[in-house]
Amino acid sequence: MVFVTLKDTSSDFHCLEHFDGGDFVRWQRKMHFLLVTVKVYYMIMNPRPPESGGNEEESVAKTRERLRWDQDDEICRGHILNGMSNTLFDAYHTVKTAKELWNQLEHCYITEDATSKRFIVSKFFSYKMVDGWSVMEQFNEIKTILDRYSQHKLTLDEFIVVTSIIDKLPPS
Incomplete structure (x- = not known):
């Protein structure tokens, strides 16, 4: 029953605009809302739980935690990639984790956003x-x-x- 609810909730987001490189801040806020709604936003903030390093005595709980993290990371990464235009999807689909993908997008597009702010200020005053x-x-x-x-x-x-x-x- 919980699976159906999550599926229904995530299907409501199919109408979100695909990020095409413009207005990153707006897209990022919408994506943040989607990721919080499907309960995977934490993937962007938390690193992967460490491996045991070959320790055979690793607890079942730790193994489950890491497997859950891997599954949620794939869901989060998939939602982010699905929210992009085809061109950007092709450019970023090889990024390994959702956190890494989010950080790369911020690094690339926040600089562009600063230029966008200068343009808006100039447009208003002129x-x-x-x-x-x-x-x-x-x-x-x-x-x-x-x-x-x-x-x-x-x-x-x-x-x-x-x-x-x-x-x-x-x-x-």
Whole structure:
């Protein structure tokens, strides 16, 4: 019965967008939620239990713990890989553990995300509203930019935001 519940829960995530190299932070948060839901997120935080080193007196509990870790690691790694575009899947499918895969993705895409933050800041401050286009449509575009701020954990003082938006209004 528990297996069916987990299967039903994980099948609800088939509609998640595949990570294609863009907006890593958003994808990472969604993937974090999925991995917590299927109870394998701990794989990203915990190393594999050590081998006994040939010790024949290893307890059955330790052996089971390691086998459980291997199984959960494969499930976690599979979910992460399944959440990627085909191109990225092909590039990362040979990574051995979920923890290693997660760390490689963070290392590669967090640097890109810093560039993305600079772009968002620049886009907000350089945005100008124009005549001939609905003020509400332009305001919604600014709001979308500001929503991206919160996605990247950036904050702006409310006074600065309001003043900037007023300055962006068209002369008319």
